[in-house]
Amino acid sequence: xxxxxxxxxxxxxxxxxxxxxxxxxxxxxxxxxxxxxxxxxxxxxxxxxxxxxxxxxxxxxxxxxxxxxxxxxxxxxxxxxxxxxxxxxxxxxxxxxxxxxxxxxxxxxxxxxxxxxxxxxxxxxxxxxxxxxxxxxxxxxxxxxxxxxxxxxxxxxxxxxxxxxxxxxxxxxxxxxxxxxxxxxxxxxxxxxxxxxxxxxxxxxxxxxxxxxxxxxxxxxxxxxxxxxxxxxxxxxxxxxxxxxxxxxxxxxxxxxxxxxxxxxxxxxxxxxxxxxxxxxxxxxxxxxxxxxxxxxxxxxxxxxxxxxxxxxxxxxxxxxxxxxxxxxxxxxxxxxxxxxxxxxxxxxxxxxxxxxxxxxxxxxxxxxxxxxxxxxxxxxxxxxxxxxxxxxxxxxxxxxxxxxxxxxxxxxxxxxxxxxxxxxxxxxxxxxxxxxxxxxxxxxxxxxxxxxxxxxxxxxxxxxxxxxxxxxxxxxxxxxxxxxxxxxxxxxxxxxxxxxx
Amino acid sequence: xxxxxxxxxxxxxxxxxxxxxxxxxxxxxxxxxxxxxxxxxxxxxxxxxxxxxxxxxxxxxxxxxxxxxxxxxxxxxxxxxxxxxxxxxxxxxxxxxxxxxxxxxxxxxxxxxxxxxxxxxxxxxxxxxxxxxxxxxxxxxxxxxxxxxxxxxxxxxxxxxxxxxxxxxxxxxxxxxxxxxxxxxxxxxxxxxxxxxxxxxxxxxxxxxxxxxxxxxxxxxxxxxxxxxxxxxxxxxxxxxxxxxxxxxxxxxxxxxxxxxxxxxxxxxxxxxxxxxxxxxxxxxxxxxxxxxxxxxxxxxxxxxxxxxxxxxxxxxxxxxxxxxxxxxxxxxxxxxxxxxxxxxxxxxxxxxxxxxxxxxxxxxxxxxxxxxxxxxxxxxxxxxxxxxxxxxxxxxxxxxxxxxxxxxxxxxxxxxxxxxxxxxxxxxxxxxxxxxx
Numbered sequence: 012x013x014x015x016x017x018x019x020x021x022x023x024x025x026x027x028x029x030x031x032x033x034x035x036x037x038x039x040x041x042x043x044x045x046x047x048x049x050x051x052x053x054x055x056x057x058x059x060x061x062x063x064x065x066x067x068x069x070x071x072x073x074x075x076x077x078x079x080x081x082x083x084x085x086x087x088x089x090x091x092x093x094x095x096x097x098x099x100x101x102x103x104x105x106x107x108x109x110x111x112x113x114x115x116x117x118x119x120x121x122x123x124x125x126x127x128x129x130x131x132x133x134x135x136x137x138x139x140x141x142x143x144x145x146x147x148x149x150x151x152x153x154x155x156x157x158x159x160x161x162x163x164x165x166x167x168x169x170x171x172x173x174x175x176x177x178x179x180x181x182x183x184x185x186x187x188x189x190x191x192x193x194x195x196x197x198x199x200x201x202x203x204x205x206x207x208x209x210x211x212x213x214x215x216x217x218x219x220x221x222x223x224x225x226x227x228x229x230x231x232x233x234x235x236x237x238x239x240x241x242x243x244x245x246x247x248x249x250x251x252x253x254x255x256x257x258x259x260x261x262x263x264x265x266x267x268x269x270x271x272x273x274x275x276x277x278x279x280x281x282x283x284x285x286x287x288x289x290x291x292x293x294x295x296x297x298x299x300x301x302x303x304x305x306x307x308x309x310x311x312x313x314x315x316x317x318x319x320x321x322x323x324x325x326x327x328x329x330x331x332x333x334x335x336x337x338x339x340x341x342x343x344x345x346x347x348x349x350x351x352x353x354x355x356x357x358x359x360x361x362x363x364x365x366x367x368x369x370x371x372x373x374x375x376x377x378x379x380x381x382x383x384x385x386x387x388x389x390x391x392x393x394x395x396x397x398x399x400x401x402x403x404x405x406x407x408x409x410x411x412x413x414x415x416x417x418x419x420x421x422x423x424x425x426x427x428x429x430x431x432x433x434x435x436x437x438x439x440x441x442x443x444x445x446x447x448x449x450x451x452x453x454x455x456x457x458x459x460x461x462x463x464x465x466x467x468x469x470x471x472x473x474x475x476x477x478x479x480x481x482x483x484x485x486x487x488x489x490x491x492x493x494x495x496x497x498x499x500x501x502x503x504x505x506x507x508x509x510x511x512x513x
Numbered sequence: 514x515x516x517x518x519x520x521x522x523x524x525x526x527x528x529x530x531x532x533x534x535x536x537x538x539x540x541x542x543x544x545x546x547x548x549x550x551x552x553x554x555x556x557x558x559x560x561x562x563x564x565x566x567x568x569x570x571x572x573x574x575x576x577x578x579x580x581x582x583x584x585x586x587x588x589x590x591x592x593x594x595x596x597x598x599x600x601x602x603x604x605x606x607x608x609x610x611x612x613x614x615x616x617x618x619x620x621x622x623x624x625x626x627x628x629x630x631x632x633x634x635x636x637x638x639x640x641x642x643x644x645x646x647x648x649x650x651x652x653x654x655x656x657x658x659x660x661x662x663x664x665x666x667x668x669x670x671x672x673x674x675x676x677x678x679x680x681x682x683x684x685x686x687x688x689x690x691x692x693x694x695x696x697x698x699x700x701x702x703x704x705x706x707x708x709x710x711x712x713x714x715x716x717x718x719x720x721x722x723x724x725x726x727x728x729x730x731x732x733x734x735x736x737x738x739x740x741x742x743x744x745x746x747x748x749x750x751x752x753x754x755x756x757x758x759x760x761x762x763x764x765x766x767x768x769x770x771x772x773x774x775x776x777x778x779x780x781x782x783x784x785x786x787x788x789x790x791x792x793x794x795x796x797x798x799x800x801x802x803x804x805x806x807x808x809x810x811x812x813x814x815x816x817x818x819x820x821x822x823x824x825x826x827x828x829x830x831x832x833x834x835x836x837x838x839x840x841x842x843x844x845x846x847x848x849x850x851x852x853x854x855x856x857x858x859x860x861x862x863x864x865x866x867x868x869x870x871x872x873x874x875x876x877x878x879x880x881x882x883x884x885x886x887x888x889x890x891x892x893x894x895x896x897x898x899x900x901x902x903x904x905x906x907x908x909x910x911x912x913x914x915x916x917x918x919x920x921x922x923x924x925x926x927x928x929x930x931x932x933x934x935x936x937x938x939x940x941x942x943x944x945x946x947x948x949x950x951x
Contacts, residue, residue, distance in 0.1 A: 083746050083780035085807055086713070089650040093811045108604075133597050140596060158577045163568060164794045200638050200797070201603075204818045211675055212529040216654070232817070237649055237675070275526075306523055341523040349603075356602040356823030358638075372529035375536065376675070379642045383822035384795030 092236060099458055100125065100228040100474040107468040114494065122490075122498055125468040127284065127436045129318065129353045129488040131410040135403050136353060136393075143392060161384040168374045169198025169361075173387045176394035177346075177361060183400055184317035184351055189330040195363055197373045202314050202347035202360035204380035206233040206278075209343055209362050212372045213308045214240045214275040220310070221245050221263055221277045223255040225439075225475035225482070227284040227312075234278065243267050243274070246478040249441070252431050253286045253477075255279070257297045264305060276308030276341075277301075282315040282325065285475050285484035286439045287432030292326050299337045308341045317351030317404060320412035321433040332365065339365035348390070350436060352403070357386050411436065411488060414495075418487040421499040425506055436488040440469075443481025445509045454480040457505075465501040533674040539897060540565065540666040540913035547907045554932060562937045565907040567722065567875045568928035569756065569792040571849040575842050576792065579832060595827075602823040605816050607636040611826040614833035615800060619785060621839055622755045627767035633802055635812040636826070640752050640786035640799040642819040644671045644716075647782055647801055650811050651746045652678045657710035658748075659683050659701045661693045663878075663914035663921070665722045672716070681705040681712070684917050687880075690869060691724055692732050693717070698739045714746030714780075715739070720753040720763065720873035723914050723923035725854075727757060727873050730764045737769060737781070746780045755790030755843055756927075757873040758851035770804065778804040787829070789875060790846070796825050850875070850927060853934070857926045860938035864945040875927035879908070882920025884948065893919040904944045906937055 112120035174193035199205040216239030224244045245263040247253040311328040344363040349355035430439035446453035458471040472482035552560035612631040637643040654677030661683040683701040685691040719728040740747040749766040757763040783802040788794035869878040885892040897910040911921035
């Protein structure tokens with residue numbers, strides 16, 4: 012919009028017709044040149060969006076001349092979203108889904124290691140479904156068949172039954188160290204809307220959240236797209252194993268304040284994504300002190316709390332608040348069943364807050380993303396089956412640990428070490444020795460080779476805003492054990508060609 | 514530089530504290546009264562009867578019968594093949610089989626007079642989300658959408674709250690049965706311009722809520738032409754199209770576009786949902802059907818915030834692909850709604866109350882203006898309170914629908930049993946008798 016106003020002034024007479032048509036054309040030409048130069052080598056966008064950015068430009072330049080009627084325009088918010096995806100995170104996901112690896116059916120396909128999905132315990136869930144779902148979904152606990160129980164309008168922030176069941180499950184997942192209040196929950200169709208809704212409640216357009224890097228690429232979408240809220244990275248280093256330091260937080264806070272941007276809170280994932288480490292109790296205290304001092308909110312995304320392995324214990328923000336005297340009003344927790352219960356398709360997420368005002372607002376906002384009633388009913392059954400959930404949580408831990416050990420060992424043989432971690436469905440691998448130049452460009456070249464030559468999709472650290480090049484997130488829970496040697500072999504080939512070139 | 518005001522406690526956003534959710538209006542206040550004292554056929558016969566909720570319960574038995582006989586939708590069959598894929602499926606494109614089934618269902622409802630391409634269907638968790646999403650895509654904060662009055666009170670929230678977009682009303686009145694006129698369209702456009710709002714589109718509900726009537730073909734064409742002339746979008750919320758009492762009376766904007774060979778169609782978007790026609794609001798199933806590729810792509814990506822559970826998609830794909838079931842359901846549902854409508858109109862007429870001639874929807878648009886002390890909004894609200902507290906019926910006052918003529922009320926009839934409807938009609942009759950005597 013800001014471009015159009017001065018140009019209109021030119022067209023309206025101050026610069027004459029020639030300038031009026033010359034300037035937009037020149038801009039158009041230079042913008043196309045810039046885009047061509049900077050387009051990543053692999054932005055093979057799907058057909059409908061391929062011509063989007065150029066046609067959008069054409070539209071804009073057409074509407075600059077007075078009186079023209081182009082096609083009905085879409086909003087500025089939408090224009091940026093309509094552009095072809097240029098983040099390696101999304102490009103890789105697309106490529107892998109177009110040509111998915113299958114041991115028997117498509118052995119030369121792309122192996123998907125870029126999606127943090129857990130497929131290790133499906134057999135348990137499937138068995139539960141078969142044993143328990145033979146009845147119609149309409150039948151409620153021994154009652155008569157009736158659809159009105161699930162067909163009619165439900166409480167938009169989730170049924171009380173599901174909240175109770177979720178409270179129990181969350182508590183079990185976190186080792187029974189803390190209990191959760193159903194009345195402090197707002198259920199949403201996945202953690203994605205939970206994060207967005209929370210941002211709408213806590214920050215205005217133009218405000219910012221501090222977020223430690225590297226962070227989950229999806230935050231750029233969930234937090235920024237429609238809310239207009241900014242994310243300010245707080246860089247963490249491998250020397251600290253990528254753990255946040257209060258000093259760095261403070262620095263980022265002050266720098267951002269000087270710019271005139273208002274910071275409303277800190278957003279973090281704990282267990283961390285993509286690194287997979289945990290915040291210690293002391294660190295959580297430090298964060299709470301900092302938030303209190305600067306009057307900030309804390310959003311703690313704890314969606315991987317049940318995807319632990321190893322012996323370290325997970326400490327939830329809720330646990331710390333329970334035991335200490337901190338201002339609870341500023342703490343909000345995100346949770347969901349996509350990772351811990353492997354049901355991303357069912358869309359179950361949650362905002363857990365201690366702030367009544369936030370809960371009141373969030374409750375009203377969830378009407379835009381409520382959980383489907385029949386799904387809620389199934390989950391109430393499943394989550395209330397404590398025998399099942401206990402077995403699931405235990406087995407899940409063991410299988411993730413097993414897979415991780417094999418995967419990390421495989422990488423070690425190739426000379427690739429991984430960051431220390433105790434949770435998550437991925438490992439954080441240091442491939443800096445394999446990149447042609449120690450820079451983001453070099454990292455993306457390696458990513459490209461791995462995706463298009465070796466045909467494995469892993470997520471480069473730059474997509475996660477990591478400040479040190481060469482780190483990659485590799486999700487190993489979508490694999491079967493037999494696939495690990497295949498993956499390692501493919502990486503080895505790339506590593507060898509790099510060694511022979513250098 | 515802005516002066517920073519120190520806040521004693523951690524603050525919330527403007528969105529969180531704003532009143533744009535509109536939930537303090539009488540539309541929602543009546544629900545509170547109902548929640549506190551709900552009518553029940555046997556246990557609470559003096560409670561408030563809920564006639565403010567447009568829910569369709571008249572065809573539940575058909576749904577129950579289907580689900581009982583076809584459990585393959587709710588399980589995944591022997592050995593549950595496909596369960597894994599289903600549980601993992603979070604693709605914002607949506608299940609292809611479900612989109613196909615939705616496209617077919619939408620065609621069936623329109624008597625095959627319009628074709629729908631499954632690849633233009635974007636799924637959302639309910640029409641509420643669909644309307645908001647479209648608004649995010651078509652308009653920037655501070656822009657405006659033109660909406661004919663009276664309109665569904667929820668639009669104030671769905672179209673404005675998080676989007677920052679304004680609604681400028683297109684005033685309609687009873688002189689021509691509240692139909693939109695070219696003059697009213699132009700007046701609304703000028704009004705928006707004079708307030709410095711950029712108009713981005715017109716949003717119509719067809720069949721109309723709260724009028725309970727379909728939009729005539731000529732009016733639809735006028736609205737479409739208006740949108741084309743002004744180079745703005747047209748959103749047609751058609752969630753009540755399957756609740757038209759006679760299939761031939763509903764004309765979808767899709768039909769008009771088809772007859773025009775889809776010329777200028779990239780500005781048209783249709784919202785649909787299974788909440789009203791199929792009576793499944795709890796399932797949270799809505800769709801955006803757009804003739805504009807960019808809108809489809811963008812809406813799909815934005816739908817990440819409002820995906821439909823894959824389990825629900827699977828269940829409904831099975832149900833809606835069953836042609837035998839859908840044909841029977843659509844036909845029977847129409848007949849039952851028509852019967853209910855006749856019943857309430859007759860009952861109201863006996864009580865001396867006239868309604869707008871309707872042919873669709875789960876409600877009728879009742880004219881109580883003769884009962885008003887004076888033709889004002891205040892008098893209407895006074896009457897509404899009396900009906901709520903003394904007659905113990907929750908009906909929706911026209912002012913909460915932004916109707917410019919006081920005295921009209923929306924009365925829902927499909928969310929209760931016939932017996933309950935009888936009780937409600939008796940109460941109204943008694944009330945009117947009392948007033949006559951005074």
